[in-house]
Amino acid sequence: MRLLAIVPILCCLAALILSFLCLFAGSKGNLMEDYHLLTLNTSRIGQNLLDNGGKLPFDLPGSELLTGLPDEFTDTVSDAIGDIAERLGVEDFYSAHILDYCYGQYTPIEVANATVSASDISKNITGCSNRTAAFAFDPNEIIEQALNKSGLGITLRDLEWPQDIQRGIDALRIISIVTFALYCIAIGLIGLSLILAIFGLFANGRMLPCCNLLLAILAFLASGLASGLVTAVLVKGTEVINQYGGQIGIEADRGNKFLALTWAATAVMFVAVVIWCIDMCIPRRNKHANNMDKHG
Numbered sequence: 486m487r488l489l490a491i492v493p494i495l496c497c498l499a500a501l502i503l504s505f506l507c508l509f510a511g512s513k514g515n516l517m518e519d520y521h522l523l524t525l526n527t528s529r530i531g532q533n534l535l536d537n538g539g540k541l542p543f544d545l546p547g548s549e550l551l552t553g554l555p556d557e558f559t560d561t562v563s564d565a566i567g568d569i570a571e572r573l574g575v576e577d578f579y580s581a582h583i584l585d586y587c588y589g590q591y592t593p594i595e596v597a598n599a600t601v602s603a604s605d606i607s608k609n610i611t612g613c614s615n616r617t618a619a620f621a622f623d624p625n626e627i628i629e630q631a632l633n634k635s636g637l638g639i640t641l642r643d644l645e646w647p648q649d650i651q652r653g654i655d656a657l658r659i660i661s662i663v664t665f666a667l668y669c670i671a672i673g674l675i676g677l678s679l680i681l682a683i684f685g686l687f688a689n690g691r692m693l694p695c696c697n698l699l700l701a702i703l704a705f706l707a708s709g710l711a712s713g714l715v716t717a718v719l720v721k722g723t724e725v726i727n728q729y730g731g732q733i734g735i736e737a738d739r740g741n742k743f744l745a746l747t748w749a750a751t752a753v754m755f756v757a758v759v760i761w762c763i764d765m766c767i768p769r770r771n772k773h774a775n776n777m778d779k780h781g
């Protein structure tokens with residue numbers, strides 16, 4: 486029995502659980518919603534239209550009441566902007582996960598005010614898309630669909646949807662398809678590492694530790710690749726969406742908790758690799774020597 490093998494077993498087990506959480510976070514309503522990849526805050530959509538002289542370029546029932554209000558009424562205007570999103574049929578937020586996306590309303594209000602601080606605002610999920618393996622989070626299509634459904638005849642062009650935002654959105658499309666595959670491969674390799682590590686507990690030869698190390702390295706690389714890709718895409722996507730989305734009242738919030746989760750999985754696999762390396766370097770005694778030790 487080689488006690489050193491217990492550490493990689495625990496590492497593999499931890500990495501397996503963390504990777505599963507990454508894959509399934511947010512796919513059951515409110516469960517682990519905080520571990521989103523990215524949340525699109527669309528609660529202020531249409532704000533630009535009110536700011537630009539306060540006149541909407543399209544007919545929205547009741548919108549004439551909002552035009553030309555003096556500054557004292559900014560709270561009213563602020564409420565009205567929330568109403569715009571609501572009347573357009575657009576939800577307050579859309580949060581992307583690996584397997585689906587969810588949407589809903591911010592409670593109690595969308596934007597912090599004097600009495601309700603930002604930390605008191607929570608998400609109230611209305612629903613989620615169907616779970617699919619190779620799903621692409623496309624805010625463009627989601628919002629267009631919501632606008633179509635509202636039946637007001639308002640298009641993205643009416644909202645002055647910036648063309649440049651598409652680059653950020655295109656970046657997001659890559660992850661959905663590639664990351665799902667990468668996480669599945671990583672989970673498979675980590676699982677194999679775990680099984681082999683359990684055998685390694687009882688092995689005495691040189692062969693098994695070698696296989697253990699090799700498999701752990703592959704699992705670490707797969708996990709690292711998945712984490713690296715997700716990080717790069719989320720950083721880029723969030724940056725571009727925030728750069729151009731601000732004009733039309735759209736904000737993207739990067740899922741830092743998800744990134745912590747996925748990098749934690751990669752880190753524990755790295756520990757497993759290091760332990761297997763150390764294990765390889767420790768001179769191994771053969772059975773005969775072992776028996777000699779035991780007998781005196």
Ligand SMILES: *[C@@H]1O[C@H](CO)[C@@H](O)[C@H](O)[C@H]1NC(C)=O
Pocket residue numbers: 526527528529591595596597606734735736
């Ligand atoms: C949503 O975005 C608006 C600006 O577009 C911001 O003022 C507000 O604080 C955001 N709400 C939340 C809950 O992040």
Ligand SMILES: *[C@@H]1O[C@H](CO)[C@@H](O)[C@H](O)[C@H]1NC(C)=O
Pocket residue numbers: 560593594598599600601
């Ligand atoms: C902040 O928003 C809450 C909820 O809508 C409201 O009850 C409260 O009066 C607001 N506070 C201020 C100072 O506007």
Ligand SMILES: *[C@@H]1O[C@H](CO)[C@@H](O)[C@H](O)[C@H]1NC(C)=O
Pocket residue numbers: 592609610611
């Ligand atoms: C969440 O929304 C539902 C209706 O969509 C509402 O009944 C419920 O009270 C809301 N929850 C909170 C905490 O606001």
Ligand SMILES: *[C@@H]1O[C@H](CO)[C@@H](O)[C@H](O)[C@H]1NC(C)=O
Pocket residue numbers: 615
């Ligand atoms: C989701 O799945 C249900 C049944 O599984 C189906 O009826 C529905 O059309 C699907 N929705 C979408 C948006 O694909």
Ligand SMILES: *[C@@H]1O[C@H](CO)[C@@H](O)[C@H](O)[C@H]1NC(C)=O
Pocket residue numbers: 626627629630633
């Ligand atoms: C919305 O409607 C327009 C025109 O009616 C159509 O071209 C577009 O494909 C629709 N978009 C979605 C996402 O259904």
